[in-house]
Amino acid sequence: MPALNPPRPALPARALLPLLALLPLLALGFAANGCSRGEPFPVADYQKTPANLNGNHYVLEAEVDSQLKAQEGVGRFISVRPLKEKNRLPVFVPDALEANLVPAQRYRFELVVRTGGLLYVSQLKKI
């Protein structure tokens, strides 16, 4: 009996070569943006001594709690509740990110711990 769906012709290997050549470039680009580190933010350490984490880059997945204060052209402080954590953390989202934050939504924040323990968001992504 004949097949109802004839098999698709296999993709030629030659066609995959350019894609494979772009993989290292993509890997380098990602690493340049920090995402390559992907280290989760140490909430407990931060709450104990925030200044000890100065200069570090972290990824924080958290739920937006509320906006604490905002200044147009500068950015806004929001409180976020890390997933699986009870206490909230204050993070600064600069206006340059042009983010639309909604309370109770979850985001993956890429952030840098700046002087004094300021959690400065460099990138964010809704999850």
Next chain:
Amino acid sequence: MKTPAPATLACLLVLVPALGRAAAPAGVPNWRGVASQLGGALNGNNPAPSTPPVATDSAKSAANTVVSNANSSSTQSNSLESNTLLTVLNKAFNTDSDSIDPENGTMKWKGHSYSLGEMRAFRSRFEQYLSLSPSPDEQAYQAALDRVTALLATNNTGDMNENTKQAWQALYEAAEFSADGGYALSVANQVFDTWRIRNESDAQRVAGLALDHVRKQQQATLTHNLDYAQLEAAQQGSNYGRDLITAAEILAPLSQTADSASGRGAAGASGTTSTGSSPGSSGVTAQPTNRNPKDANFGLTKSVGAASIVAGMREQVGLEAQIKAMQAAQALSGVQAKLQFQGEIINLFLQRRFQHALIASSFYRAIFKGTAQELDPKYKEAIADFLPPSGNVPFYISTIENLSREAIDQARKGMAAVRSNYDDGMLMAATERLQETFFLGEYVGEITQFEKTRRQKIYAFYRKVEQARKLADLKDYEAIVKINTEIGALTKDFRSAEVTAAARAAEQGSQLALAGAKQAASNGDFDRAQTLTEKASNLWPLNPDIAAYGSGVAAGATISSQAAIMFDDAYKHSEYRRIYERQGELSVGLANDALRGPKFKEVITRMTKVETALGLAQEAVSQNNAAVAWDTLTAAAELVPNDVTVNQRKAELAPRVADYVGLADKAKRAEDNGDTASSLAYYLAVQDMNPASPLARLGIERVTSKLLAQLAGELGSATPGKN
């Protein structure tokens, strides 16, 4: 004296027109001055008792004036109102009339001021007169005086000398009455003295006649001797005949010598200028024109006795001098008697002993001849005030008689008016009439015999008025109102309504001023409070509310001083709870304290918040919300850092909120150290533990603001063109 306020004057002018008199200026502090100026307000033209509307309207005006003045500013004179009231009251209580001047102690009658001596003593005499009953001897005494008057009357048909003698004897009978005061005896003595002087004068006249007879005899003898001697010399053909003089030539200068001697004697006795000798003659040293009588013996012969002739001549000179001196003394005695009698009459008249003046005048007329009835010029001045200006017209004894009769007649008419007013139930007018009549004719029979019952009733009225007047001086208005009612019940012509209204107005004015003082004191304006208190006191010194207010002020002063000490000590040591716990007494003591009052209020406000916080903390603990309780107590502790209660509660709560407190402390310290980002994380942690924490909320607010400012600065520095 202060210038009267227009309102005060207006009040007075409202009151006075009803009396038809000019108003005295307000502000007269003494009733006597008022009495002298308004004394006539209650005379015969008193408002009739049937005209109460006038008095009522006037009283309302007075009340309104006082009230408005009490409400006026303190810059206005504060004594005018009371003076106005005093004027009203004293005018109402014034029983003096126009003729009486209490200030000077005088009474005017017919333009002449009688000095009554000290007015107080004279009033005392008037009160004594009112209080005493007429003496039973008064009628007998009056009858004795009337008998004397009748005996001396010119229409008496009896023997004048005999009548005069009987009248003189009747004077001694009248003098025995106590009411006479010895004045009848004084008149009798004057009459007696006059008669004695007249007898002496008669004796002198008789002696003068005898001397003159002797002188004439001796003159005849001397004339004969001289003529005989001249004749004998002529017969002897003597060479001396040419030098001899006649008797007439010798005797003529003798007469002149006697005249000079007597004239000098008369001048010495009278004390006046010499009379009886011409300026060219010089008394006993006067000599004949051509010959000296002492030298006459040179022309006489021894046969006619020259020595005897000379002796006779000298005796002639002596006799002539004696006769002339006796005649002068006789004339002088007559003048002195007349002057003494006239002086006695004037004195009796000026002492208001008019009946005695009449009797003495009648004696004078009987004793002295018609040409001696003119008053000596030196007495004219004494009675000139009683009469219209008359120039050089002489006054006579009859002038004094007329004045005396007029005074007596006026006293009688005055007493008729007293009785009429009394019978009409107008005791005020009766008292005024009686007073002025008494002052004029105190010794006139109609006054001394005034009925006892009428005297007593007038006296009772007089005493009450005097009492009211004293109360008016004291401004004891309650007592005035009370006695005013009693006076009003006694007489119909007393202005009770006006007096009561004036008293009530004064009380009301005082109360208003006192209320103003209390208000000013409560506002802390103590100067104005003092001014108004003085005003209230001036209006009504016996105001019982002033005394109560004074006691309250004194107690308040004590409380204030104690409260100030306690408050200062507690405030200095920030022991606000001590202040809070004694806020009751401190609120009274510091109520008027401009310095501590605001501080006290601030402390009480703060402590009220602390107490509220303590209550909330207690409630939070009971709900197992220790963090809330802690925050509440912490906020309270910032208000009162040293409060033992707050700190004790915090200490009790601290173990239960150790983590919370630890985070909060970290947050605060990080903020203080400039670690604003860390501080923000801690505050958020604190807020997670206590979502209602004001500490966290406020901390978050502060810290985020600072961070945003920093970030904005960084952004600006990074992109300068963006700002």
